[in-house]
Amino acid sequence: MLDLSSIINIIVNLPAQSSQTENFSLAMFMSKNTVISTADRVKSFGSINELIAAGFAENSTEVAAAKLYFGQTNSPSKLLIGVQGEEETASAALAACREADTTWYICVPLSATKEDIVSMASYIETAKPVSLMFVTTADADVKTNSKDNLCDLLKKNNYKRTLVQYSTSANAVASIVGYTCGENSGTQSFDLDLKSEPGVAVEPLNSTDVALLDNSSCNYYVNIEGQYNLFMKGNMVNGVPCDEIIGVDMITAQIKQSIMSSLVADPKVPLSDAGIALVVSDIAAVCDTAKDSNFIKSGTWNGGNVLNLKNGDSLTNGYSIQVSSVNELTAAQKAQREAPPIYVCLILSDSARSFTITVNVSR
DSSP states (O other): OOOGGGTOOOOOOOOSSOOOOOOTTOEEEEEOOSSSOTTTOEEEESSHHHHHHHTOOTTSHHHHHHHHHHTSSSOOSOEEEEEOOTTSOHHHHHHHHHHHOSOOOEEEETTOOHHHHHHHHHHHTTOSSOOEEEEEEOOHHHHTTOTTOHHHHHHHTTOSSEEEEEOSSTTTHHHHHHHHHHHOSSSSOOOOTTBOOTTOOOOOOOHHHHHHHHHTTOBEEEEETTTEEEEEOOBOTTSOBHHHHHHHHHHHHHHHHHHHHHHHHSSOOOSSHHHHHHHHHHHHHHHHHHHHTTSBOOEEOOSOOBTTBOTTOEETTSEEEEEOOGGGSOHHHHHTTOOOOEEEEEOBOOOOOOOOOOOOOOO
C-alpha cells in the first residue's frame, strides 16, 4: 500500500510532556479467534448481536470486550475485529490487519502478553495510516513500578502511540476506547481524563499505588470519595495527553485531504505565489475548524523560531502558516515542480484537570 508522502509530506513536530483516510471514530480489536480467517483478516460489526450471529460465543473475550466498547453513552457505530493466526507473531498479525483495512484508528489487542504488546507498540509507532494502540495490563509489577515492567519498557522507548491501563478487569481499556470513538466526531475536542468506564470494576488503589502509576504514565480506573468512578489520566506511555496525539493526527489527515481535493479537482495548481496561496487557504480552513473545536487556541508562541515566527509572538487565531516565495526555488526544484516548504505552527489548547479553590469565610 502506497501513501501520500511522495506528494504531500507533512512533518509533525510535537513537543514531549511539556509539550488514507482512517476513521478516527473506529477501533479494531485483534484476537486469536477462530471465527475470522486470515484470508478475510478483518471484519466489521455494528452490534453485539452481529458478533454472536457471526459465530462468536456469548461468553467469548471478543463479545465481552465489545460490550464494554458499545456500552458508552455516546456509543460508536461500528467495530472491526481482526485475527491473529496461530503461527503468526502479534506484530506480523497487526501489520496484516493494518494492510487489510486502512480505516481503523485504534487497535486493541485482546488478552495480549507483555512481549506481544512491546512488539506491537514498536510497530504501531510507524504504522501507516497513523494508528494508536490501547492495552490493558493486570501485571503486578506495573502497579509497583518495578524495573522492566510493561510501562517501564514502553516508556524507555518514548512511545507516544500506546496507551496502557492497569486493571484487573479483562480488556478494561475497551471501554475508554468506546468513549474515544463515540466522542470523536471532529466537532469538539475532548480529554480522556475523569471519564467513566461502564462495565469496568474500579481498582482498590491507595495513594502510593496511584503515585507510582502516574509516574509510569499508566492509566487506571478508581473511585473518588465514594461518589465518582473515574478513568485517570488519559495519557500515552510517554506522558503526552492522548487528546493531543488524536488532534494532531486528525488535523494532519484533514490537511492532506483538503490539499488532495484541490490537486485532484483543479486543472492544475500553478507553481506560483498565487497558486501556493490557494493551498495555504486550504490549510487555513482546516486550522479554523481546529480552533472552533477547541483543539487550538489563540496565545503566545513558545515553540522556537520558525522562519519569521519568533518566540513571544502572538497568534490571534492559534496558528501560523508560512511559505517562502516560489521565486526562491532553484531551477532544479522548479523543474521537478516542487512547491516551497509550508510551515504550520499551532498552539494547542490545554484542558483543565485540577483546580485549587480558596474559600474565605467571614462571620
